[in-house]
Amino acid sequence: MSTTTPPSTPFTPAAAPERTPAPGPGPGGGADPASVGEGRIGLRSNLRHIGALVRRNALQIKADPESMFDVLLMPIIFTLLFVYVFGGSVGQSLGGSREDYVNYVVPGLMAMMGMNISMAVGTGMNDDFRKGVMDRFRTMPIARSSVLIAKIVVEIGRMLVATAILLGMGFLLGMEIKTSVAELFGAVGLSVAFGASLMWVFILLGLTMKTAQAVQGVAMLVLMPLQFGSSIFAPPTTMPGWLQTFTDYNPLSNLADAARNMINGGPVAHSVWMTLAWAAGITLVTAPLAVGKFRKKS
Protein backbone atom coordinates (compact mmCIF):
# COMPACT_ATOMS: atom_id res chain seq x y z
CA MET A 1 0.00 0.00 0.00
CA SER A 2 1.30 3.42 -0.77
CA THR A 3 -0.54 6.18 0.94
CA THR A 4 -3.43 5.99 3.27
CA THR A 5 -5.98 8.60 2.71
CA PRO A 6 -8.34 9.06 5.57
CA PRO A 7 -11.93 8.31 4.91
CA SER A 8 -13.56 11.47 3.83
CA THR A 9 -17.24 11.12 3.53
CA PRO A 10 -18.16 13.77 1.01
CA PHE A 11 -20.45 16.19 2.69
CA THR A 12 -21.79 19.64 2.55
CA PRO A 13 -22.21 21.30 5.90
CA ALA A 14 -25.83 22.01 5.11
CA ALA A 15 -26.82 18.47 4.24
CA ALA A 16 -25.00 16.00 6.38
CA PRO A 17 -27.50 14.67 8.84
CA GLU A 18 -25.91 11.39 9.80
CA ARG A 19 -22.38 10.35 9.15
CA THR A 20 -22.24 6.97 7.52
CA PRO A 21 -19.33 4.75 8.41
CA ALA A 22 -16.51 5.69 6.12
CA PRO A 23 -16.59 3.25 3.21
CA GLY A 24 -13.11 1.95 2.54
CA PRO A 25 -12.15 0.72 -0.91
CA GLY A 26 -12.81 -2.81 0.33
CA PRO A 27 -15.47 -5.16 -0.95
CA GLY A 28 -18.76 -3.34 -1.18
CA GLY A 29 -22.00 -4.73 0.09
CA GLY A 30 -20.38 -6.68 2.92
CA ALA A 31 -21.88 -6.71 6.35
CA ASP A 32 -19.38 -4.24 7.69
CA PRO A 33 -17.35 -2.68 4.92
CA ALA A 34 -15.74 -0.21 7.28
CA SER A 35 -13.88 -2.86 9.17
CA VAL A 36 -12.24 -4.37 6.14
CA GLY A 37 -10.51 -2.82 3.19
CA GLU A 38 -8.43 0.22 3.85
CA GLY A 39 -6.98 -0.70 7.20
CA ARG A 40 -5.60 -4.04 6.01
CA ILE A 41 -1.89 -4.57 6.28
CA GLY A 42 -0.33 -5.57 2.95
CA LEU A 43 1.93 -8.61 2.75
CA ARG A 44 5.07 -6.55 2.16
CA SER A 45 4.32 -4.27 5.10
CA ASN A 46 3.63 -7.31 7.18
CA LEU A 47 6.99 -8.86 6.32
CA ARG A 48 8.70 -5.55 7.04
CA HIS A 49 7.02 -5.40 10.45
CA ILE A 50 8.02 -8.96 11.24
CA GLY A 51 11.56 -8.10 10.17
CA ALA A 52 11.70 -5.08 12.48
CA LEU A 53 10.38 -7.16 15.37
CA VAL A 54 12.80 -10.02 14.70
CA ARG A 55 15.55 -7.44 14.81
CA ARG A 56 14.20 -6.25 18.15
CA ASN A 57 14.36 -9.75 19.59
CA ALA A 58 17.84 -10.28 18.19
CA LEU A 59 19.02 -7.00 19.72
CA GLN A 60 17.57 -8.10 23.03
CA ILE A 61 19.71 -11.21 22.89
CA LYS A 62 22.74 -9.10 22.01
CA ALA A 63 22.04 -6.81 24.97
CA ASP A 64 21.55 -9.76 27.28
CA PRO A 65 23.83 -12.60 26.14
CA GLU A 66 22.98 -14.58 29.26
CA SER A 67 19.61 -15.29 27.70
CA MET A 68 21.48 -17.66 25.38
CA PHE A 69 22.84 -19.76 28.24
CA ASP A 70 20.06 -22.33 27.99
CA VAL A 71 20.62 -22.74 24.28
CA LEU A 72 24.39 -23.05 24.67
CA LEU A 73 24.59 -25.21 27.76
CA MET A 74 21.52 -27.41 27.66
CA PRO A 75 22.70 -29.54 24.73
CA ILE A 76 26.16 -29.97 26.27
CA ILE A 77 24.93 -30.93 29.71
CA PHE A 78 22.17 -33.23 28.48
CA THR A 79 24.41 -35.08 26.07
CA LEU A 80 27.13 -35.62 28.65
CA LEU A 81 24.63 -36.62 31.30
CA PHE A 82 22.65 -39.11 29.28
CA VAL A 83 25.54 -40.61 27.41
CA TYR A 84 27.64 -41.18 30.51
CA VAL A 85 24.87 -42.05 33.00
CA PHE A 86 22.70 -44.31 30.86
CA GLY A 87 24.98 -44.86 27.90
CA GLY A 88 26.77 -47.91 29.27
CA SER A 89 23.76 -49.90 30.40
CA VAL A 90 21.23 -48.89 27.75
CA GLY A 91 23.89 -49.29 25.07
CA GLN A 92 24.53 -52.80 26.30
CA SER A 93 20.88 -53.75 26.22
CA LEU A 94 20.70 -52.32 22.71
CA GLY A 95 23.29 -54.95 21.91
CA GLY A 96 26.19 -52.57 21.67
CA SER A 97 28.17 -50.07 23.68
CA ARG A 98 28.09 -46.49 24.93
CA GLU A 99 28.95 -45.30 21.40
CA ASP A 100 25.85 -46.97 20.05
CA TYR A 101 23.80 -45.16 22.66
CA VAL A 102 25.15 -41.83 21.38
CA ASN A 103 23.59 -42.60 18.03
CA TYR A 104 20.40 -43.59 19.81
CA VAL A 105 20.01 -40.68 22.22
CA VAL A 106 21.26 -37.66 20.25
CA PRO A 107 18.40 -37.75 17.71
CA GLY A 108 16.05 -38.16 20.68
CA LEU A 109 17.59 -35.19 22.44
CA MET A 110 16.97 -33.18 19.29
CA ALA A 111 13.27 -33.71 19.85
CA MET A 112 13.52 -32.86 23.52
CA MET A 113 15.55 -29.72 22.91
CA GLY A 114 12.89 -28.27 20.64
CA MET A 115 10.35 -28.75 23.37
CA ASN A 116 12.45 -27.17 26.10
CA ILE A 117 13.33 -24.14 24.03
CA SER A 118 9.80 -23.56 22.88
CA MET A 119 8.79 -23.49 26.53
CA ALA A 120 10.89 -20.34 26.94
CA VAL A 121 8.67 -18.55 24.43
CA GLY A 122 5.74 -18.86 26.80
CA THR A 123 7.55 -17.41 29.76
CA GLY A 124 9.05 -14.70 27.57
CA MET A 125 5.63 -13.80 26.23
CA ASN A 126 4.28 -13.50 29.72
CA ASP A 127 7.16 -11.25 30.75
CA ASP A 128 6.73 -9.06 27.69
CA PHE A 129 3.18 -8.36 28.67
CA ARG A 130 4.25 -6.91 31.93
CA LYS A 131 5.98 -4.17 30.02
CA GLY A 132 4.46 -1.18 28.32
CA VAL A 133 6.11 -1.93 25.02
CA MET A 134 3.41 -4.48 24.17
CA ASP A 135 0.82 -1.73 24.55
CA ARG A 136 2.74 0.32 22.06
CA PHE A 137 2.79 -2.52 19.53
CA ARG A 138 -0.89 -3.06 20.00
CA THR A 139 -1.71 0.58 19.31
CA MET A 140 0.31 0.60 16.11
CA PRO A 141 -0.96 -0.11 12.61
CA ILE A 142 0.63 -3.56 12.41
CA ALA A 143 -0.94 -7.00 12.28
CA ARG A 144 -0.98 -8.24 15.84
CA SER A 145 0.15 -11.67 14.70
CA SER A 146 3.44 -10.16 13.52
CA VAL A 147 4.59 -9.74 17.12
CA LEU A 148 4.02 -13.46 17.72
CA ILE A 149 5.49 -14.59 14.43
CA ALA A 150 8.66 -12.55 15.03
CA LYS A 151 9.03 -14.22 18.38
CA ILE A 152 8.72 -17.64 16.78
CA VAL A 153 11.25 -16.80 14.05
CA VAL A 154 13.81 -15.82 16.68
CA GLU A 155 13.12 -18.92 18.77
CA ILE A 156 13.60 -21.11 15.71
CA GLY A 157 16.99 -19.44 15.33
CA ARG A 158 17.79 -20.29 18.94
CA MET A 159 16.61 -23.84 18.37
CA LEU A 160 18.93 -24.20 15.39
CA VAL A 161 21.88 -23.00 17.46
CA ALA A 162 21.04 -25.53 20.18
CA THR A 163 20.69 -28.31 17.61
CA ALA A 164 24.04 -27.44 16.05
CA ILE A 165 25.73 -27.63 19.44
CA LEU A 166 23.94 -30.88 20.21
CA LEU A 167 25.12 -32.45 16.98
CA GLY A 168 28.62 -31.15 17.59
CA MET A 169 28.59 -32.83 21.01
CA GLY A 170 27.24 -35.98 19.43
CA PHE A 171 30.04 -36.15 16.87
CA LEU A 172 32.56 -35.45 19.60
CA LEU A 173 31.24 -38.44 21.55
CA GLY A 174 31.37 -40.68 18.53
CA MET A 175 28.06 -40.28 16.72
CA GLU A 176 28.09 -41.31 13.05
CA ILE A 177 25.74 -40.40 10.25
CA LYS A 178 24.78 -43.76 8.81
CA THR A 179 22.58 -42.30 6.09
CA SER A 180 23.36 -38.98 4.41
CA VAL A 181 23.89 -35.36 5.33
CA ALA A 182 20.69 -34.52 3.50
CA GLU A 183 18.74 -36.84 5.79
CA LEU A 184 20.44 -35.32 8.81
CA PHE A 185 19.18 -31.92 7.72
CA GLY A 186 15.78 -33.50 7.19
CA ALA A 187 15.81 -34.65 10.79
CA VAL A 188 16.80 -31.17 11.99
CA GLY A 189 14.05 -29.60 9.90
CA LEU A 190 11.49 -32.01 11.26
CA SER A 191 12.34 -31.28 14.88
CA VAL A 192 12.31 -27.54 14.22
CA ALA A 193 8.90 -27.81 12.56
CA PHE A 194 7.53 -29.73 15.51
CA GLY A 195 9.16 -27.35 18.00
CA ALA A 196 7.63 -24.36 16.20
CA SER A 197 4.17 -25.88 16.49
CA LEU A 198 4.72 -26.33 20.23
CA MET A 199 5.65 -22.65 20.52
CA TRP A 200 2.07 -21.75 19.74
CA VAL A 201 0.96 -23.93 22.65
CA PHE A 202 3.35 -22.18 25.00
CA ILE A 203 2.46 -18.74 23.65
CA LEU A 204 -1.15 -19.56 24.38
CA LEU A 205 -0.20 -20.67 27.89
CA GLY A 206 1.90 -17.54 28.34
CA LEU A 207 -1.00 -15.34 27.34
CA THR A 208 -3.46 -17.21 29.53
CA MET A 209 -1.58 -17.57 32.77
CA LYS A 210 -0.89 -14.78 35.17
CA THR A 211 2.82 -15.13 35.86
CA ALA A 212 5.86 -16.47 34.10
CA GLN A 213 6.49 -18.81 37.02
CA ALA A 214 3.04 -20.34 36.62
CA VAL A 215 3.73 -20.91 32.94
CA GLN A 216 6.94 -22.67 33.80
CA GLY A 217 5.26 -24.79 36.46
CA VAL A 218 2.49 -26.01 34.19
CA ALA A 219 4.87 -26.52 31.31
CA MET A 220 7.13 -28.74 33.42
CA LEU A 221 4.16 -30.84 34.52
CA VAL A 222 3.27 -31.49 30.90
CA LEU A 223 6.80 -31.84 29.61
CA MET A 224 8.21 -34.35 32.08
CA PRO A 225 5.81 -37.24 31.35
CA LEU A 226 5.85 -36.49 27.64
CA GLN A 227 9.62 -36.50 27.47
CA PHE A 228 10.31 -39.52 29.64
CA GLY A 229 7.26 -41.48 28.53
CA SER A 230 8.64 -41.62 25.02
CA SER A 231 11.29 -43.36 23.01
CA ILE A 232 13.68 -40.42 23.46
CA PHE A 233 15.96 -41.97 26.07
CA ALA A 234 15.32 -45.68 25.87
CA PRO A 235 13.49 -48.09 23.58
CA PRO A 236 9.98 -48.68 24.97
CA THR A 237 10.17 -52.46 24.40
CA THR A 238 10.84 -53.21 28.06
CA MET A 239 8.13 -50.87 29.34
CA PRO A 240 4.79 -52.22 30.65
CA GLY A 241 2.01 -52.47 28.08
CA TRP A 242 0.02 -49.42 29.19
CA LEU A 243 3.10 -47.24 29.02
CA GLN A 244 3.98 -48.63 25.60
CA THR A 245 0.56 -47.58 24.39
CA PHE A 246 1.24 -44.10 25.75
CA THR A 247 4.64 -43.88 24.12
CA ASP A 248 3.21 -45.12 20.84
CA TYR A 249 0.80 -42.22 20.71
CA ASN A 250 3.25 -39.70 22.16
CA PRO A 251 4.22 -37.35 19.33
CA LEU A 252 7.67 -37.01 20.86
CA SER A 253 8.22 -40.73 20.22
CA ASN A 254 7.24 -40.22 16.61
CA LEU A 255 9.64 -37.34 16.29
CA ALA A 256 12.47 -39.17 18.07
CA ASP A 257 11.94 -42.29 15.95
CA ALA A 258 11.81 -40.25 12.77
CA ALA A 259 14.98 -38.31 13.59
CA ARG A 260 16.76 -41.48 14.71
CA ASN A 261 15.92 -43.45 11.61
CA MET A 262 16.78 -40.52 9.37
CA ILE A 263 20.27 -40.51 10.88
CA ASN A 264 20.79 -44.21 11.59
CA GLY A 265 18.75 -45.67 8.78
CA GLY A 266 15.46 -47.52 9.08
CA PRO A 267 11.83 -47.00 8.17
CA VAL A 268 10.90 -43.34 8.40
CA ALA A 269 7.68 -42.83 6.46
CA HIS A 270 5.23 -43.57 9.27
CA SER A 271 6.98 -41.57 11.99
CA VAL A 272 7.71 -38.62 9.69
CA TRP A 273 4.10 -38.37 8.59
CA MET A 274 2.85 -38.76 12.14
CA THR A 275 5.16 -35.97 13.31
CA LEU A 276 4.12 -33.66 10.51
CA ALA A 277 0.46 -34.41 11.19
CA TRP A 278 0.93 -33.61 14.88
CA ALA A 279 2.79 -30.40 14.07
CA ALA A 280 0.13 -29.28 11.62
CA GLY A 281 -2.69 -30.25 13.96
CA ILE A 282 -1.20 -28.47 16.96
CA THR A 283 -0.52 -25.32 14.92
CA LEU A 284 -3.97 -25.26 13.35
CA VAL A 285 -5.66 -25.47 16.73
CA THR A 286 -3.43 -23.32 18.91
CA ALA A 287 -2.15 -20.60 16.55
CA PRO A 288 -5.58 -19.03 15.92
CA LEU A 289 -6.40 -19.33 19.62
CA ALA A 290 -3.14 -17.64 20.56
CA VAL A 291 -3.56 -14.82 18.04
CA GLY A 292 -7.14 -14.33 19.18
CA LYS A 293 -6.08 -14.23 22.80
CA PHE A 294 -3.33 -11.78 21.96
CA ARG A 295 -5.74 -9.54 20.13
CA LYS A 296 -8.18 -9.43 23.01
CA LYS A 297 -5.68 -9.25 25.84
CA SER A 298 -6.00 -5.97 27.64
Place this chain on the structure above:
Amino acid sequence: MGHMTRIDKKPDGGRTGHAVEVRGLVKQYGGPQGTRALDGVDLDVREGTVLGVLGPNGAGKTTLVRILSTLVQPDAGTARVAGYDVLRQPRQLRRVIGLTGQYASVDEKLSGRENLYMIGRLLDLSRKESRRRADELLERFSLTEAARKPAAQYSGGMRRRLDLAASMIGRPAVLYLDEPTTGLDPRTRNEVWDEVRSMVAEGATVLLTTQYMEEAEQLASELTVIDRGRIIAGGGVDELKAKVGGRTLQIRPTDPADLPAMARAVTETGLDGLSGAQAVPEEGLLYVPILSDEQLTAVIGLLGERGLSIAHIGTHLPSLDEVFLAITGQKTASVSDTAPEEIAA
Protein backbone atom coordinates in the same frame (compact mmCIF):
# COMPACT_ATOMS: atom_id res chain seq x y z
CA MET B 1 6.59 8.54 2.48
CA GLY B 2 3.31 9.59 3.87
CA HIS B 3 1.85 6.42 5.20
CA MET B 4 0.78 8.26 8.25
CA THR B 5 -1.90 10.81 8.28
CA ARG B 6 -0.05 14.00 8.82
CA ILE B 7 -1.34 16.48 11.27
CA ASP B 8 -1.82 19.11 8.63
CA LYS B 9 -4.47 16.98 6.99
CA LYS B 10 -7.85 17.08 8.55
CA PRO B 11 -8.87 13.44 8.74
CA ASP B 12 -12.38 14.28 9.66
CA GLY B 13 -12.80 16.58 6.74
CA GLY B 14 -13.44 19.31 9.25
CA ARG B 15 -16.99 18.16 9.63
CA THR B 16 -17.31 18.34 13.36
CA GLY B 17 -14.02 19.99 14.18
CA HIS B 18 -13.66 17.34 16.85
CA ALA B 19 -10.66 15.07 16.75
CA VAL B 20 -12.16 12.92 19.48
CA GLU B 21 -15.85 12.33 20.03
CA VAL B 22 -17.04 10.14 22.86
CA ARG B 23 -20.67 9.40 23.59
CA GLY B 24 -22.12 7.39 26.45
CA LEU B 25 -19.00 5.31 26.95
CA VAL B 26 -19.37 2.50 29.47
CA LYS B 27 -16.78 0.00 30.59
CA GLN B 28 -17.34 -2.47 33.34
CA TYR B 29 -14.69 -4.75 34.74
CA GLY B 30 -15.34 -8.05 36.48
CA GLY B 31 -18.86 -8.96 35.41
CA PRO B 32 -22.21 -7.40 36.30
CA GLN B 33 -21.28 -7.01 39.96
CA GLY B 34 -17.93 -5.51 39.06
CA THR B 35 -16.77 -1.96 39.08
CA ARG B 36 -17.78 0.51 36.43
CA ALA B 37 -14.59 2.12 35.30
CA LEU B 38 -16.56 4.32 32.93
CA ASP B 39 -20.19 5.05 33.52
CA GLY B 40 -21.56 6.95 30.54
CA VAL B 41 -18.83 9.33 29.55
CA ASP B 42 -19.34 12.02 26.90
CA LEU B 43 -16.53 14.23 25.75
CA ASP B 44 -15.15 16.06 22.74
CA VAL B 45 -11.69 17.23 21.94
CA ARG B 46 -11.55 20.01 19.38
CA GLU B 47 -8.92 19.64 16.70
CA GLY B 48 -5.61 21.23 17.54
CA THR B 49 -6.40 21.72 21.21
CA VAL B 50 -5.43 20.06 24.46
CA LEU B 51 -8.17 18.60 26.57
CA GLY B 52 -7.13 17.92 30.13
CA VAL B 53 -8.94 15.03 31.78
CA LEU B 54 -8.52 15.61 35.46
CA GLY B 55 -9.32 13.04 38.09
CA PRO B 56 -7.96 11.07 41.02
CA ASN B 57 -6.54 7.55 40.85
CA GLY B 58 -9.18 5.09 39.76
CA ALA B 59 -11.43 7.75 38.24
CA GLY B 60 -11.42 5.97 34.87
CA LYS B 61 -8.87 8.11 33.06
CA THR B 62 -6.65 5.26 31.96
CA THR B 63 -9.60 3.13 30.88
CA LEU B 64 -10.75 6.01 28.71
CA VAL B 65 -7.35 6.29 27.06
CA ARG B 66 -7.13 2.53 26.58
CA ILE B 67 -10.49 2.46 24.84
CA LEU B 68 -9.54 5.39 22.62
CA SER B 69 -6.33 3.64 21.64
CA THR B 70 -8.10 0.31 20.84
CA LEU B 71 -6.46 -1.59 23.70
CA VAL B 72 -9.76 -2.15 25.47
CA GLN B 73 -13.23 -2.52 24.02
CA PRO B 74 -16.07 -0.52 25.52
CA ASP B 75 -19.22 -2.27 26.75
CA ALA B 76 -21.50 0.47 25.47
CA GLY B 77 -21.34 3.84 23.80
CA THR B 78 -19.34 5.10 20.85
CA ALA B 79 -15.97 6.69 20.44
CA ARG B 80 -14.49 8.17 17.31
CA VAL B 81 -10.99 9.42 16.81
CA ALA B 82 -10.26 11.47 13.71
CA GLY B 83 -13.55 10.16 12.39
CA TYR B 84 -12.66 6.48 12.91
CA ASP B 85 -14.77 4.31 15.16
CA VAL B 86 -12.79 2.49 17.86
CA LEU B 87 -14.72 -0.74 17.38
CA ARG B 88 -15.33 -0.76 13.65
CA GLN B 89 -12.17 0.84 12.28
CA PRO B 90 -9.42 0.06 14.78
CA ARG B 91 -6.78 -0.44 12.11
CA GLN B 92 -7.34 2.94 10.49
CA LEU B 93 -7.55 4.54 13.90
CA ARG B 94 -4.15 3.19 14.92
CA ARG B 95 -2.61 5.06 12.01
CA VAL B 96 -3.48 8.44 13.41
CA ILE B 97 -2.80 8.09 17.13
CA GLY B 98 0.18 8.19 19.42
CA LEU B 99 0.13 6.97 23.02
CA THR B 100 2.40 7.78 25.91
CA GLY B 101 1.33 5.97 29.00
CA GLN B 102 2.09 6.28 32.63
CA TYR B 103 4.60 3.49 32.24
CA ALA B 104 7.17 4.03 29.56
CA SER B 105 6.32 1.84 26.60
CA VAL B 106 9.75 1.37 25.15
CA ASP B 107 11.90 -1.72 25.00
CA GLU B 108 14.29 -1.37 27.90
CA LYS B 109 16.92 -3.67 26.47
CA LEU B 110 17.20 -1.66 23.28
CA SER B 111 18.99 1.67 23.03
CA GLY B 112 17.00 4.85 22.57
CA ARG B 113 17.99 5.00 18.93
CA GLU B 114 17.12 1.35 18.29
CA ASN B 115 13.71 1.87 19.86
CA LEU B 116 12.90 4.82 17.64
CA TYR B 117 14.30 3.13 14.53
CA MET B 118 12.17 0.05 15.19
CA ILE B 119 9.04 2.15 15.52
CA GLY B 120 9.84 3.96 12.29
CA ARG B 121 10.09 0.61 10.52
CA LEU B 122 6.84 -0.57 12.07
CA LEU B 123 5.23 2.58 10.71
CA ASP B 124 6.42 1.68 7.21
CA LEU B 125 9.09 4.37 7.00
CA SER B 126 12.08 3.41 4.85
CA ARG B 127 15.31 2.43 6.60
CA LYS B 128 16.85 5.76 5.74
CA GLU B 129 13.82 7.74 6.81
CA SER B 130 13.56 5.75 10.04
CA ARG B 131 17.17 6.55 10.90
CA ARG B 132 16.72 10.20 10.01
CA ARG B 133 13.56 10.54 12.04
CA ALA B 134 15.10 8.73 15.02
CA ASP B 135 18.10 11.06 15.07
CA GLU B 136 15.91 14.09 14.62
CA LEU B 137 13.72 13.18 17.58
CA LEU B 138 16.65 12.15 19.78
CA GLU B 139 18.10 15.57 19.15
CA ARG B 140 14.84 17.32 19.85
CA PHE B 141 14.25 15.46 23.10
CA SER B 142 17.86 16.00 24.22
CA LEU B 143 18.68 12.30 24.10
CA THR B 144 21.44 12.36 21.51
CA GLU B 145 24.16 11.69 24.06
CA ALA B 146 22.34 8.69 25.48
CA ALA B 147 21.19 7.48 22.06
CA ARG B 148 23.28 4.32 22.15
CA LYS B 149 22.68 3.36 25.76
CA PRO B 150 20.01 0.80 26.60
CA ALA B 151 16.81 2.47 27.77
CA ALA B 152 17.07 0.52 31.02
CA GLN B 153 19.91 2.84 32.00
CA TYR B 154 17.88 5.99 31.40
CA SER B 155 16.57 8.11 34.24
CA GLY B 156 12.82 8.36 34.72
CA GLY B 157 12.67 11.65 32.87
CA MET B 158 14.78 10.42 29.98
CA ARG B 159 12.61 7.36 29.61
CA ARG B 160 9.48 9.48 29.54
CA ARG B 161 11.06 11.71 26.91
CA LEU B 162 12.02 8.68 24.84
CA ASP B 163 8.47 7.49 25.17
CA LEU B 164 7.17 10.82 23.91
CA ALA B 165 9.65 10.72 21.04
CA ALA B 166 8.43 7.22 20.17
CA SER B 167 4.87 8.48 20.04
CA MET B 168 5.89 11.31 17.73
CA ILE B 169 7.65 9.23 15.06
CA GLY B 170 4.54 8.86 12.95
CA ARG B 171 3.46 12.50 13.44
CA PRO B 172 0.15 11.43 14.93
CA ALA B 173 -2.86 13.66 14.48
CA VAL B 174 -4.11 12.74 17.94
CA LEU B 175 -1.84 12.17 20.89
CA TYR B 176 -2.87 10.60 24.18
CA LEU B 177 -0.77 11.46 27.18
CA ASP B 178 -1.80 9.32 30.10
CA GLU B 179 -0.41 10.96 33.23
CA PRO B 180 2.77 11.93 31.43
CA THR B 181 4.51 13.38 34.49
CA THR B 182 3.29 11.16 37.30
CA GLY B 183 6.30 10.21 39.39
CA LEU B 184 8.63 12.77 37.84
CA ASP B 185 10.50 15.43 39.75
CA PRO B 186 9.49 19.08 39.14
CA ARG B 187 12.40 19.85 36.82
CA THR B 188 11.74 16.85 34.60
CA ARG B 189 8.06 17.65 34.71
CA ASN B 190 8.81 21.05 33.24
CA GLU B 191 10.85 19.47 30.46
CA VAL B 192 7.98 17.19 29.53
CA TRP B 193 5.57 20.09 29.59
CA ASP B 194 7.77 22.06 27.22
CA GLU B 195 7.76 19.15 24.80
CA VAL B 196 4.01 18.80 24.96
CA ARG B 197 3.62 22.51 24.26
CA SER B 198 5.79 22.32 21.18
CA MET B 199 3.84 19.33 19.89
CA VAL B 200 0.63 21.26 20.26
CA ALA B 201 2.22 24.23 18.54
CA GLU B 202 2.79 21.92 15.58
CA GLY B 203 -0.91 21.21 15.42
CA ALA B 204 -1.38 17.94 17.27
CA THR B 205 -4.58 17.34 19.15
CA VAL B 206 -3.84 16.13 22.66
CA LEU B 207 -5.88 14.29 25.22
CA LEU B 208 -4.05 14.62 28.49
CA THR B 209 -5.00 12.81 31.65
CA THR B 210 -3.61 14.06 34.90
CA GLN B 211 -4.06 14.11 38.63
CA TYR B 212 -2.49 17.52 38.88
CA MET B 213 -4.52 20.69 38.64
CA GLU B 214 -1.34 22.57 37.88
CA GLU B 215 -0.49 20.32 34.94
CA ALA B 216 -3.95 20.74 33.48
CA GLU B 217 -3.67 24.49 33.90
CA GLN B 218 -0.26 24.58 32.27
CA LEU B 219 -1.15 22.56 29.20
CA ALA B 220 -4.85 22.31 28.59
CA SER B 221 -7.18 24.81 27.05
CA GLU B 222 -10.21 22.85 28.16
CA LEU B 223 -10.78 20.63 31.13
CA THR B 224 -12.98 17.71 31.94
CA VAL B 225 -13.15 16.55 35.51
CA ILE B 226 -13.85 12.86 35.96
CA ASP B 227 -14.61 10.93 39.10
CA ARG B 228 -15.71 7.34 39.55
CA GLY B 229 -16.28 6.92 35.83
CA ARG B 230 -18.44 10.00 35.40
CA ILE B 231 -17.78 13.46 34.07
CA ILE B 232 -18.58 15.84 36.89
CA ALA B 233 -17.50 19.14 35.37
CA GLY B 234 -16.08 20.54 32.20
CA GLY B 235 -15.29 23.70 30.35
CA GLY B 236 -12.54 26.15 29.65
CA VAL B 237 -9.70 26.27 32.11
CA ASP B 238 -10.56 29.83 33.18
CA GLU B 239 -14.20 28.95 33.50
CA LEU B 240 -13.43 26.03 35.75
CA LYS B 241 -10.89 28.01 37.67
CA ALA B 242 -13.46 30.67 38.31
CA LYS B 243 -15.76 27.96 39.58
CA VAL B 244 -13.07 26.43 41.73
CA GLY B 245 -11.44 29.65 42.78
CA GLY B 246 -8.17 29.54 40.88
CA ARG B 247 -5.24 30.61 42.96
CA THR B 248 -5.66 32.03 46.38
CA LEU B 249 -3.56 34.87 47.66
CA GLN B 250 -2.61 34.74 51.32
CA ILE B 251 -1.71 38.11 52.82
CA ARG B 252 -0.41 38.62 56.35
CA PRO B 253 -0.55 42.27 57.47
CA THR B 254 2.28 43.60 59.62
CA ASP B 255 -0.32 44.76 62.09
CA PRO B 256 -3.12 42.20 62.56
CA ALA B 257 -5.46 45.08 63.32
CA ASP B 258 -5.26 46.09 59.66
CA LEU B 259 -7.03 42.90 58.54
CA PRO B 260 -10.58 44.32 58.32
CA ALA B 261 -9.34 47.40 56.52
CA MET B 262 -7.47 45.24 54.03
CA ALA B 263 -10.48 43.07 53.38
CA ARG B 264 -12.63 46.15 52.75
CA ALA B 265 -10.04 47.72 50.46
CA VAL B 266 -9.86 44.60 48.31
CA THR B 267 -13.59 43.87 48.07
CA GLU B 268 -14.38 47.49 47.27
CA THR B 269 -12.32 47.40 44.08
CA GLY B 270 -15.19 45.63 42.36
CA LEU B 271 -12.71 43.56 40.36
CA ASP B 272 -14.17 40.27 39.18
CA GLY B 273 -13.48 37.55 41.70
CA LEU B 274 -11.88 39.73 44.33
CA SER B 275 -15.17 40.13 46.11
CA GLY B 276 -14.51 36.70 47.56
CA ALA B 277 -11.75 38.10 49.80
CA GLN B 278 -12.03 36.80 53.31
CA ALA B 279 -10.25 37.82 56.48
CA VAL B 280 -9.47 35.07 58.97
CA PRO B 281 -8.48 36.87 62.17
CA GLU B 282 -7.54 33.65 63.99
CA GLU B 283 -4.80 33.04 61.46
CA GLY B 284 -4.06 36.71 60.97
CA LEU B 285 -4.48 36.11 57.22
CA LEU B 286 -6.45 37.60 54.39
CA TYR B 287 -7.45 35.12 51.68
CA VAL B 288 -8.09 36.59 48.24
CA PRO B 289 -9.08 34.34 45.35
CA ILE B 290 -7.45 35.70 42.21
CA LEU B 291 -7.89 34.82 38.55
CA SER B 292 -4.76 36.34 37.06
CA ASP B 293 -1.33 37.75 37.73
CA GLU B 294 -2.76 41.21 36.94
CA GLN B 295 -5.16 40.85 39.82
CA LEU B 296 -2.31 39.87 42.09
CA THR B 297 -0.40 43.00 41.10
CA ALA B 298 -3.53 45.10 41.45
CA VAL B 299 -4.20 43.85 44.97
CA ILE B 300 -0.68 44.52 46.15
CA GLY B 301 -0.61 47.95 44.52
CA LEU B 302 -3.90 48.82 46.12
CA LEU B 303 -2.78 47.85 49.61
CA GLY B 304 0.38 49.86 49.11
CA GLU B 305 -1.60 52.93 48.07
CA ARG B 306 -3.68 52.70 51.22
CA GLY B 307 -0.56 52.47 53.35
CA LEU B 308 -1.44 48.99 54.63
CA SER B 309 1.84 47.25 55.29
CA ILE B 310 2.30 43.60 54.34
CA ALA B 311 4.50 41.22 56.32
CA HIS B 312 4.13 38.14 54.13
CA ILE B 313 2.43 37.20 50.91
CA GLY B 314 1.92 33.83 49.27
CA THR B 315 -0.19 32.17 46.63
CA HIS B 316 -1.75 28.79 46.77
CA LEU B 317 -3.10 26.66 43.93
CA PRO B 318 -6.09 24.49 44.65
CA SER B 319 -5.15 20.86 45.02
CA LEU B 320 -7.22 18.27 43.25
CA ASP B 321 -9.08 17.69 46.49
CA GLU B 322 -10.06 21.31 46.66
CA VAL B 323 -11.22 21.23 43.06
CA PHE B 324 -13.45 18.30 43.87
CA LEU B 325 -14.62 19.95 47.02
CA ALA B 326 -15.57 23.03 45.08
CA ILE B 327 -17.35 21.11 42.31
CA THR B 328 -19.14 18.42 44.21
CA GLY B 329 -19.20 19.81 47.70
CA GLN B 330 -17.68 16.57 48.94
CA LYS B 331 -14.33 14.96 49.22
CA THR B 332 -13.43 12.26 46.74
CA ALA B 333 -13.68 8.74 47.96
CA SER B 334 -10.52 7.81 46.18
CA VAL B 335 -7.10 8.41 47.54
CA SER B 336 -5.68 11.52 46.00
CA ASP B 337 -2.80 12.15 48.29
CA THR B 338 -0.48 11.70 45.35
CA ALA B 339 -1.53 15.13 44.12
CA PRO B 340 1.09 17.69 44.93
CA GLU B 341 0.42 19.62 48.07
CA GLU B 342 0.38 23.35 47.93
CA ILE B 343 2.49 24.65 45.13
CA ALA B 344 3.84 28.03 46.05
CA ALA B 345 3.81 30.41 43.16
